[in-house]
Amino acid sequence: MTQAERHETSSSSSLHDVDSVQECFALAPPMVTCLVRHIDRTMAEVTTPPIIERCVVELQSYFQPHIDASRVVENCVPGSKVQLQFGKAMDINAGTSSSLLHLYILAVDQPYSRPRLLSHVVKKWRTLLEGLGQEGSAFVMLYHQDLVDAASFSTKRASGVLGDIHGAKEPDQRKADAAVAALEPYFDELKALHFAPHQMCAYLPNEAPIRIAERLRAVVSERTTRLTAAFDSYQKRQIRSLHASYGSGNYTNGNATLTADGWNLHEWWRRGYELAIHLLQFGSVSEARKVFAKMFSLYYYHSEDYGFMKSRATLVRLGKLPNVFDPRVFLTGSDGCPSVLLDDAEILEGLLFILACEMWCALQLGLRNAAFARYKEFLQVAREKFTEETTSKFTEAWELFFCFAAHSPRCG
Numbered sequence: 001m002t003q004a005e006r007h008e009t010s011s012s013s014s015l016h017d018v019d020s021v022q023e024c025f026a027l028a029p030p031m032v033t034c035l036v037r038h039i040d041r042t043m044a045e046v047t048t049p050p051i052i053e054r055c056v057v058e059l060q061s062y063f064q065p066h067i068d069a070s071r072v073v074e075n076c077v078p079g080s081k082v083q084l085q086f087g088k089a090m091d092i093n094a095g096t097s098s099s100l101l102h103l104y105i106l107a108v109d110q111p112y113s114r115p116r117l118l119s120h121v122v123k124k125w126r127t128l129l130e131g132l133g134q135e136g137s138a139f140v141m142l143y144h145q146d147l148v149d150a151a152s153f154s155t156k157r158a159s160g161v162l163g164d165i166h167g168a169k170e171p172d173q174r175k176a177d178a179a180v181a182a183l184e185p186y187f188d189e190l191k192a193l194h195f196a197p198h199q200m201c202a203y204l205p206n207e208a209p210i211r212i213a214e215r216l217r218a219v220v221s222e223r224t225t226r227l228t229a230a231f232d233s234y235q236k237r238q239i240r241s242l243h244a245s246y247g248s249g250n251y252t253n254g255n256a257t258l259t260a261d262g263w264n265l266h267e268w269w270r271r272g273y274e275l276a277i278h279l280l281q282f283g284s285v286s287e288a289r290k291v292f293a294k295m296f297s298l299y300y301y302h303s304e305d306y307g308f309m310k311s312r313a314t315l316v317r318l319g320k321l322p323n324v325f326d327p328r329v330f331l332t333g334s335d336g337c338p339s340v341l342l343d344d345a346e347i348l349e350g351l352l353f354i355l356a357c358e359m360w361c362a363l364q365l366g367l368r369n370a371a372f373a374r375y376k377e378f379l380q381v382a383r384e385k386f387t388e389e390t391t392s393k394f395t396e397a398w399e400l401f402f403c404f405a406a407h408s409p410r411c412g
Contacts, residue, residue, distance in 0.1 A: 021080070021280050024327055024360060028336070029085040030281055032212070033095035034059070035104040036088055037121055040112040045090065049107045051145060053088075055203065056105065060086040062209040069283035072217050077364070080283025084216075092125045101219050102129060102137050103212070105203065108186055109144045115185040122193055133226065137219045139212070140195065142186050143203040150176035151204040220282060227275040231291070234271055235298070237263050265306060266343045269295055269350055273341055276357065289361035295354045296374065299347070300381055308385040309348040318349065325356045325375075351378070 021027065034056045036048045069080035087095055096102070104125065106118055122140065129135045150171045183202055190200045198218070201211050272295040279288040299306060309315070321329045330353050331339045340349035355378045362371040 020364065021283065021285065022083075025277060025280055026328070026332065027277065027281050029083040030100040030216075031085050031087055031095055031098055032101045032103060032216075033087050033089050033099040035090075035092060035094075035102065035121075035125065037090050037092065037104075038107065038110070038112075039117050039121065041114065041117070043117075043120065046112065048090070049110060052105055052107050052143060055143060056086065056088050058205065059208060059212065063212075067213070071213050072220050073282040073284055075286060076283030077285050082282055092121065092128060096128055096134070097132055100137065100223070101139060101212070101216055102134070104138070104140045105143060106140065106186075107143045108182060109146065109179070115189045118186055119189045119193065122190065122195075126193060136222050138195070138199055139215050140190055140200045141203040141208065141211075142183050142200070144179040144182060146171070146175040147179040147183075147202060148205060150179075151206065155206045223278060224275075227271070227278055231268070231271045231275050234263075234268050235294075238268070238298070238302075264343065265299070265347070266341055266345065266350065268298070269341050269354065270337055273338070273357075277336070285361050285364050289358055289365065292354055292358035292361060293374075296351065296358055296378075299351055300377055303381050303385065307347050308351075308382075309346050311346070314346045314348060318352065324352055325359060327353065327356045327360055330356075348382075351381075 036052050036056065038046050038048060038052075040046050063084045063086070066081035066083040069076040069082045072082055087099075089095055102125075104122065106121075107113065108118075126135060126138055129138050150173070153171050180202075187200060198215070201207075272291050276288040276291040279285075279291065318324055323329060330349075333339060333342075338353055339345060340353045355374060358374055359371040362368070362374070
């Protein structure tokens with residue numbers, strides 16, 4: 001970031017609307033799936049103990065309506081909030097592919113409770129998460145009522161709450177000690193299954209939210225690293241693909257997006273968009289802007305190797321949008337991917353959408369000059385692409401294009 005950009009950012013960050021990211025990109029709140037599956041000695045599923053039901057409700061209430069994004073990530077826009085969605089599941093398959101954190105809460109003080117039953121459920125659960133590359137998001141909390149009672153009493157006494165309660169009965173310390181001892185075999189089972197110390201704990205009302213926030217921070221970092229690696233590693237194939245594709249006919253008429261060895265511009269854009277959206281969920285607007293900038297720049301500097309537009313109808317369709325520089329006007333599929341980033345979409349549409357996203361991020365950061373500089377680069381590459389065409393069809397399309405491109409993007 002240049003000195004001028006830093007000045008622009010510092011002068012406008014206080015005006016940032018913390019809800020604008022959610023509104024613009026229709027972000028789904030990150031999911032925390034709470035597995036509450038309990039089985040008896042015959043391996044049959046049993047009703048979730050009421051104490052575990054209450055436990056889930058209490059955890060969710062702590063994180064509602066939102067928490068400061070700074071508790072989860074660094075370098076987020078000041079004032080950014082994260083709204084977490086908690087889901088309860090009996091089935092180990094529920095929410096595995098869509099959840100950020102996978103939490104298993106097990107009551108170990110029930111008549112049927114046994115360490116081997118924990119192991120039976122966790123083995124299948126962990127294997128499923130490993131298949132999705134999400135084993136690091138698994139977190140186990142062991143619940144024992146005697147330990148919870150002792151911890152709650154100590155917390156209230158330390159805060160002075162018990163001072164006004166005459167005759168408050170202190171929990172039996174022997175029961176608390178026995179509860180601690182009862183947890184050990186369960187922790188041993190988890191260690192045998194290669195759970196790290198930070199992936200398991202006893203449920204204590206005053207500590208559980210803190211532990212979850214710590215795990216969220218780690219999981220977000222891990223997912224950022226994984227998505228970044230997927231984005232960057234796919235880009236590294238691009239240079240090899242371009243060399244391999246020269247003379248192969250893939251760029252005939254300037255309409256190709258797929259190279260000879262399968263490198264796909266749209267696929268790379270989709271990977272970048274997934275990474276950027278992940279960053280935006282936690283208020284990392286500056287980092288997301290860098291991703292969008294990278295997506296735009298690859299095409300800008302290699303536009304001669306790719307197509308741009310095949311059908312005049314594309315411009316007619318874009319011309320009907322109320323504001324082509326607003327990411328919200330582009331349709332998004334059920335999987336969260338914008339239709340303009342699918343393989344059969346025109347490159348012009350995808351590039352325009354990426355431009356809109358990058359400019360929106362820049363304007364949220366107060367970088368108006370950077371936003372308009374990128375806008376001018378888009379017009380430059382569009383002019384070059386359209387003037388390469390000599391047919392009357394594209395001459396007309398060029399005129400239509402500048403009918404909407406000549407209107408400056410809204411920056412209010």
